[in-house]
Each structure stands twice: as C-alpha cells, then as structure tokens.
Amino acid sequence: MAEKEESNPAGAPPAPESGSAPAAEGGEEGAATTSKKAAKKAEAKAKKEAEKARKAAERAAAAAASGQGGGATEDLAKDNYGNVREGKKVQVSSEAAEISLKSLDESHVGKTVVLRAWIQNARQQGAKMAFVELREEGAWTIQGVLTASAEGAPVSRPMVKWVAGISPESFVVVEATVQKPLEPVKSCRVAQYELHVTKCFVLAAAPTVLGMTLAASNRAVTNFSDEEPQPDKSVEAAVEKLSVADPAATAIPAASMLTHLNNIVMHKRSPVQQAIADIRAEVKDLFRTYLKSHGFKEFEPPCLIGAASEGGANVFRLPYFDREACLAQSPQFYKQMEIAGGRKRVFSIGPVFRAELSNTPRHMTEFTGLDMEMEIKEDYREVIFMLEGALLHIFRGIKERCPTELELVRSVYPCEEFLLPEDGKEVRLTFAEAQKLLREEGPEEFRNVPDDEDMSTPQEKALGAVIRKKFGTDFYVIDRFPEGARPFYAKLSDEDPKVTNAYDFFMRGQEILSGGQRIHDPEELEARIRQKGIDPASPGIKEYVDVFRQAGCPAHGGGGIGLDRVVAWYLNLPSVQLAAFYPRTPKRLLP
C-alpha cells in the first residue's frame, strides 16, 4: 500500500480546524493563467497546509477520544452531524423531499429538503458560521450555510467547526431549508438559492490530501508525456522558491495527463471532463438517431476475429484456445457482410483496435468507431452525402444541445469557432483539386506535391488552413483518392481508373473519416487483389472474397468515423486522450 494512503487513510475524520487550508482551492477555479513558478509554489503551499491540517486532525481525534471534542458542555446538536464510518447514524427527515440541484425552483423555498452531494469547499467564518459549497454531477453547485444558534440546536458551535473541517470531495447528505440569499451567490451555479443546513453526515470521507484537487483537475492538460512525473523534485523546487513574492502564488498548477490518469476519480469529477463526456454522448446519440431516421439498422460486429484484416499490420494477436485470434481493426468486413446478407443500410458503434506504437495526439490503441455502410443505387456519392449529412447534423446538434458544456470546455480549452459550410456550399474537392490548391495557395514547401501519392499529416494540416481561409469551413471532404493510396477493395472510378471512389473527411485539417465504395463483384475483387500483388488464397483474403460469391451482393459503400477525433477536434482539445473515457496508449492500460 502506498505511503500516501497509509498516512492519510480515506476514513480519517475530517479535520476539525477552520478548514481554510484544504478547501482553499475550491473557490478559485476561474483564476488567471499561472506561471510555472507560481504553480510550483502553490503546490508546495498546499502540501504544507495539508500537513498542518493532518496534524490538527490527529490532535482533534486524540481530543475526541479523551472526551473533550467540542468543549466541556454537552453538544445539543450531536445527533445532527457526524461520519457514518464512525458509526454515526444518518437521521434526516423521511418527509423531506430529496432534491437535485438541477431542478431546484421557487416551489422549494422555505421547504426542508435532503441533498446528497460532494463537499467542494468548506470554511468557517467566526465561531458561529460555516459555508460549504455542495456539488452534484455536471458541476451543479449551491452554497450551504450553517449558523450556530444560541440554544445550541439544531446547529451548535462544535457542529459548525466540524462541518467546516470536512475534507473536500467527501460525499455527504444534508438536511436543509431552501432560502433565497440576500444577493445571488455568484460562485455557485445555483446562484438564486442557498441551503440553510441543519444536519450534515459524511457518507464517504475523502482523504485530507487529495492526489489532485478539483481545481487542478479542471485546468487544461498540456503535458501528454509517457514519462512518470517526478513529483518530489518539483515540490522541492517549489519550496525553494517560496520566499519569492509572487501575486500568482495561490493559482492552481495544471497537472500532466499521467497525473490525471493516476487520479482518475478526480479527473472524472472535473467539470471540464464531465462536459466533454456529455458532449461525446450527444455525438453518439446524434449519429445514431440521424442514421436510424434514414433507415439504417444497428448491428454489432465482433472484436475477436479469426484472421487479420487488411494484411495484418498493426494487429493485436492473442492465443484463442487451440488457435490464434486477432482484435478487429475495423468493422468493415462485417458491415459488408450485413449488406451482402440483405440489409440496405447498417451502422455500428463500438471499439476498434490498432497495435500502433504511436504516441501522437491523434492515436490510441483502442477507440470508438462510428461506422456505416449502405447500398449504392446509382452513384457512390450517395454515401458521401449521407455521411456529410450525419456529421453536419452532429455539429449543429452539439451546438444546440450543449451550449453550457461548450462554454465550459472553451473556458478551459479556448479555441476558434468550428466553422461550418453554408447549406448547399459544402466543400468537396477531388484529391487532385486539393493537391492543386495546396500547390498554389499552400506554404512554399508544398509547391510540388504530386496527385498520385497520399498526403502527409503536415500537408493535410496546411490544406485545412488554406480551405478555412478560402471557403470559411473547418469541415470538408476530399474525394477520389489515387489508386495507390487505397487498399485493394476500393472501387476504381469508371471515368478514371487512376483514382478510386474513396474519400476522407476532415475537421480542422485532420482526418476523422475514411471510406469509399467497395468492390462487390468477386471476379473484379480478385483481379484487383492480384494487381495489388496479394495472393487471393492468403488467409483472410480468401474468406473476404468468398462472401461475395455466396450470393449476389448489391453495390455498396460506407465509412468509419473516429468518435474520439470528432469530439477532440470539434473542441480543439490538445489530444484525443481527453475525449476518451479511459484512453489506451502503448504505455498505458490503467486505469
């Protein structure tokens, strides 16, 4: 067990001090940009104060054990607060309505209510008052007030002191009366009401020192290094510099992605991560509902497959009883089987796996694919229009459904508005047109890009900038990729066999979708396989072609969207890892 937990067990009683120390960071989420120096100083300060708090907690515990907890007189409020871990029985009114902050309204004013929430911040003011910030899912916060009465009940001075000392991020249940504050409480999302707390029980205590504070968790992550940080060194450096006067010393230091993942609970509690997760869920829902309304059926492709798709590069392989299995890199083959199997239009939403040793902002080893495939009646552009429609529906839908979440994310990760094309002015360039544009209007270094080779990432980004400037959109389609840049199953253009009926979609100059028309005629497919220098009898290939021999399969095409990329690039996050629930990278399988 780690040293940290040993010295600060999660079950320790909350510090019965004034509470200003461990809670200090709660009120300062909106603080100005922090210099590195200030960050280190703040970290050191926090550690110092936390240590102070811990010692105070020990003193208090000792005092409580010797029967001198709240002073010499009897505490008339003693049944109204406490920690259930220490055997305290929760006694809240069974008649009081249990509220959620999101739905609090005028009808609650003057009523006694019950709320289960996290203590985001607690502080004492004088001997008789305490303020607590209570938080529910989705950054809903409200101010709670405790005032010790002259009679010592329902709230006593010891109770005020005890509640003010609850460690931030402890989970509590309170009984309170809803009141309108004299002035709106600007620091809380629920500004028009406050809770006059009469009972408060800790249901699950947080440690007195958190691995990462909520305020830190809500700062922009910029460090995605695989290297474990050296926390001791930075603390030492911060302590060294503590004497230097610096007005930003109380600002909150940003944590690295590794610190976030090592403190997954606090990572997930941060308002910005909850907002990103909510936006991600909406993207999925918008994709699903759009396709369903256009006659698509959802299906589930397998993850475990018998033979490597697409030739076997970057595939995870595993022992599977008496044979070997692979993890699917794409559901494409299975989408095609659904079409051959009599479905007109299908989609799937699920994990796909790539064993790429890439540590870039756009790669993960496991990510969520939004995939679709459809029968083509006359022209493969039917598929482009459908995918374009789905993505525009998603972009417009996020803006409409998630204004608060977008604002919150942008307050942490500022970015330029994601520009969309006007209706009917969607930007669809052929690969050759795109290369021409890059040659003519892109940076010097790309003056000679050819039309028959795939684009590099820097070329793609440069093209994105040119298109944004010229057409005023961050979303566009590049169509008709050269034959050499696409796999054997890509259908060649009837008009020009040097190009394929295949396309990529881009957001802010980065690829988010790859797709195209597939060859559905088994003879044509086999001929292309031979042209590409692949043996049609090789494992995986034979099974693929044979599916189209089983019975007549309609012309079809589709595409696969990387959900993590759509979310990350729409929000202009510095890495797809921030859009994922549990990012998987070559060095990281936990949590």
Place this chain on the structure above:
Amino acid sequence: MAEKEESNPAGAPPAPESGSAPAAEGGEEGAATTSKKAAKKAEAKAKKEAEKARKAAERAAAAAASGQGGGATEDLAKDNYGNVREGKKVQVSSEAAEISLKSLDESHVGKTVVLRAWIQNARQQGAKMAFVELREEGAWTIQGVLTASAEGAPVSRPMVKWVAGISPESFVVVEATVQKPLEPVKSCRVAQYELHVTKCFVLAAAPTVLGMTLAASNRAVTNFSDEEPQPDKSVEAAVEKLSVADPAATAIPAASMLTHLNNIVMHKRSPVQQAIADIRAEVKDLFRTYLKSHGFKEFEPPCLIGAASEGGANVFRLPYFDREACLAQSPQFYKQMEIAGGRKRVFSIGPVFRAELSNTPRHMTEFTGLDMEMEIKEDYREVIFMLEGALLHIFRGIKERCPTELELVRSVYPCEEFLLPEDGKEVRLTFAEAQKLLREEGPEEFRNVPDDEDMSTPQEKALGAVIRKKFGTDFYVIDRFPEGARPFYAKLSDEDPKVTNAYDFFMRGQEILSGGQRIHDPEELEARIRQKGIDPASPGIKEYVDVFRQAGCPAHGGGGIGLDRVVAWYLNLPSVQLAAFYPRTPKRLLP
C-alpha cells in the same frame, strides 16, 4: 479456391431454362416438418436438379456465344434485360420513382416504378409468361409478372425465358408498372399489388447452386455441434434412399449451425434471422431509452485492460507492446469508477469477453453486455427496481414494436408465451425462499438443497418451472445470495452477514443478469478481500481498492445483462448463437 466455386462461378449467366429447378424451394418455406429421411432425399434431389440447371446454363452460354441465343429473329426487347457483368447497360426510366416494398400503396397503382431487390424465385409458365418473386430487406416480397407481347417489346419471349432463368438470390433492378392482381398473392408479403415487369437487369448474379438455399436458411437450427458436417455421406445416403416413396421428399432440410455460419450471407438473408436481428436491435434501444429517461448517462468502458478482473480465471490475455493486456470480462470496475468520478447513474452497451471452454447453448466467448450502475440513496433494492423496470419495459416493448417479427420467429421456433407478472405482483424471492420453494415443490432430487451454496443450472431450471406454475411468470428475481456464492466486492446484508445484497434475474429458469450492491468503503472492502483469502496487494485488486481511497464514493450498485441471452430466452431459441450477429465459440472465429 474451393471446387464448388470453380464449377459455378458467381458471375455465370443465369440458366435460361424454365427455371423451375433451382427456384423450386422458394415457394415452400411454410412446408410441414421434415423427417430426416425426407430431408436427405430433398437434398439429393436439389443437387441433381442444380446439376441439370448448370448443364443447361452451359448449353445456353454456348448457344449465346454462337449468336443463337433467343432464336433466329431479332430480339426487340434486347435492351430491356441482361447482366451488367456481361457489359449490359442498365437502362431504367430516370423519371420512374424508386420504391421500397414496405411503403407501396394505392398511389402507386398504374405508375411506372423502379425496384432493386433479390430474386427469391423465378419460373416460366408457357412460352410467354414468367413469374418472379422479388424480395427486399425484412422478408418483404412481391410478385412480378412478365408477359411477352405479340410485338416482342417491351417484353419478348427470349426475355421471359431469360428472366425465368435468373438464379435465386441474384440482385436485380426492375422497371415495372404497379397493378392490382385479380386475387391477392398469398405467397407474398405484399399481397395486394403486383409488378408488371418491363425491364430487368441482373446487378449481381448468385451462383446457380447456393451453399444454402433461403428456404433451408429459414428452418429451425437444432444441430450446434462443433464437428464439421460430412455433406458427402449424407448426400450418398439420400441418393440411396431416393427410390423409397415419401410424400415429404420435397420438404426442405434444416441445416446445422456450422452450415449456417459457412453460408453467412444466406444465414443473414433468412427472414427468421432478420427478424431476430430486428428484435435484438429493439431490445438494445429499449434498454437505452429506459435508462436515459431515468437520468442514466452512457459511457464506454475499455476492452483492453491492464490486469485481470476478478482474479484472472477465464481471461483472454495478449501481448501488448512491452507488457501483457487482458480483455475485459465485465465493465463493472469502470462503471464503479464512473460513480466514484461523480456520475449518479451510468450505463454501457458493449462487448465483453470470457475465455471459457464451454460449448453450451448459453455461452459465447464474446457477447454484448447491457450494464448499468447507480448511486444508492437508502436501500440497494432501488437498483433491483430499476433493473426490473428496464427489463419489463423491454419485454412489453418488444411485444408492442415487433408483432410481425415475433410471429415470424415463432413460426420457425415455436414456443410458449413468455409470461410476465402483473403490475405490482413482480416475483422477488430471497435465495433462501427460492431454495425452500425448490425443496418443497421442486423435483425429488432437489429435496435437500442447502441455503448457503450457489444453485446449479439444473436447479435453476427446476425452480423456473416451479415459479412459472405457482406465480405465472417467466421473469423473476432471486435476491440475497449467500456470502460464499459472491465475490469479495459484494456488500454483505446489514441484517444478516451470511447473505449479500446481491441478486440474479432469470428468464424461463435461466440467469440473464447478475448484480448487487458493491462495497464503496475502501477499509470495509480491504477487510472483505482479506476474509476471502485474497492478498489486497495483488495486481488488479490494489488498483481496485485504491479508486475508493481517491475521494469519497457514494454507495452504489448495478448489474450486467447478457443481451444475447435476453433475446434468445425471450424467443426460446435453442442457443444464444442464434441471437448473435457473429457468434464466437471456442471452435469458431469465422466469419
């Protein structure tokens, strides 16, 4: 390449014979139960006739090559039919509306329309007429009629002959006029209209001999053996017995699951499998919408994990760069992290993996989990009620949304109605009550079942029968499993520490859901881990407990539902494999 495809390439021209042979099975889906003998006979007969058809096709192709295809005179309809593979250009009216059979109505009568569909059956009647059954997704069929006119256009005698010879399961486009038939066409789902076909082009030809006919694919699968069938032997046996007169000789033989999987395209085209897939999609949708309407948020747990969950039995392991990864057996840990991370209620729908060497009707190595987890306010039964509500919503929803699909499935897999409890009369027994019931009202062999050991599968099934008889329901909950039958994370009952706050849900006597309240206090959790004889420092365990130390986590519980089981047991299918899109078993990774 297999012999079969060599001799019958998918691109061969359709047989220009009367077409009665390869198409014969199309009209007999509803045929009576087949004896094994009859099945074999029919198979032999089909093979014989297919061979006849193949030879005829060869003769026709030779005739066509020598310029004597449709007779000596010019075919005035020659531009109105043909196979695109042979360079025939599709010429259908660009003004004619493209229809789907599902939405055909009175407004179409007399109009010229275009339809893309599969040829389910084609036959010639006399020299001038042909009938084709055209099928779209979801078993929508319509009768098409071709009549050669005296002028030889738009339909000629050669055209009638050619269309009647199209191999079943070829994909075609037709231009036709919608007409009302003299009598409803009982053999087709669209009985009130028929299509008077004037043009017909084969877009993708099926082989003249299918690996499995549509009619065979729509028969009940009863053989789930891992052994590859010995097709030659059974054909020989059938041929031997062909002389025996048997009225059922033309009935369609049922195929084994292996034959279905080896002919995945035809498996998926069968009306019964499409109906099962549609019902499955609705189950997912009903689960999702119910939980969303109750404040649950969807999230995505990872499949690749760093340490084996639940101690490491039955886990798939794989090399992951410089370390080892496992495939998640359950998203439980990640659901709990979402709760610890500030979500009140979460759900996920995705693949889970079990490396069990089990070949039973209820096991697959990869299946879809419907998982949920929620904060518990007062009592863990809040979770039971939520899960029960979700499942009842699903059962009622299927009945309401899928009457046609249910009827179709039941015509192939007959079963007793799935009985539901009346509102307010849900059956929830404690484990002890269930064991008592089994002792008192179950079969003789279970007269001594104890209260502190988990139930066996035969016990569960016997209990299901007792409960159906006594309470009139096929859906019920068994609660408070004994301590010894549940893992370390199961919360013990406050009232009786010999039992847990954990439950299983059952359908027709088979488990479909397992869940319970989890211990959220890290000290209590660690104590339980020690009591269970597990080292709290072991990999996976330590990381699990540490999550609850990071910050205060609310009480919570949840459950995981096996989607494949819900679908299979509701429909009383003989195996979960029939409910899956691509079943994965120890012997089977393809397709």
